Amino acid sequence: MVYILCIWIYCLKILWTKRIQRGDTRSAYEDLIGIMQAEGERNNPIGMQLGVMTGSVTCDVDGLSLSAEDLLFSEHLINSVATEVKIKKDGSDNSEYLEPLKKGDLVAVMKMSDSRYFILEKMVKV
Incomplete structure (x- = not known):
């Protein structure tokens, strides 16, 4: 990890030196910030996204169609769950x-990886 960081810093130094030699110091700073942002985003997960179910076990997220093989569900989302139990004396439910x-x-x-997504919860508008 330290080796990679040293290479990264060395590359930035070269980039920066070339920009400064041309008198373009503002662009060197912008390049440095841009590279740092890109590297930071690369290792961070996207976070939570909103998807639309296209079937009972398929989903569309930002135009990407996900099949059952790509998805993991919370169990209560794929099975009926009783919220209030009412059974009459005659046995009817x-x-x-x-x-x-x-x-x-x-x-x-x-998103957990390139090929694995968690369906966390159903969302509703109020």
Whole structure:
């Protein structure tokens, strides 16, 4: 890691020296900041994104179609979950359920790698 940092600093020094020799010091500073920002973004995850379910286990995030093989779900999003249990004396079930994800649902998505995304939660507008 230290070796890579030393190479990076050496390259910046060369870039900076060439710019200063041309009298273009402002661009050298801008280049330095631009390189630092790009390097910082490269190792940081994108964070949470908003996706739209295109099926019960498929999703679209910023124009990228993700299949079931690309996705990991919280269990309560793919199975019906009882929110209130109401069973009458005759045995009939009047319980209330949260339904599993379906086409058109908005979801919070987190990218974990180039080929793996987590579906964290269903999002709703109020």
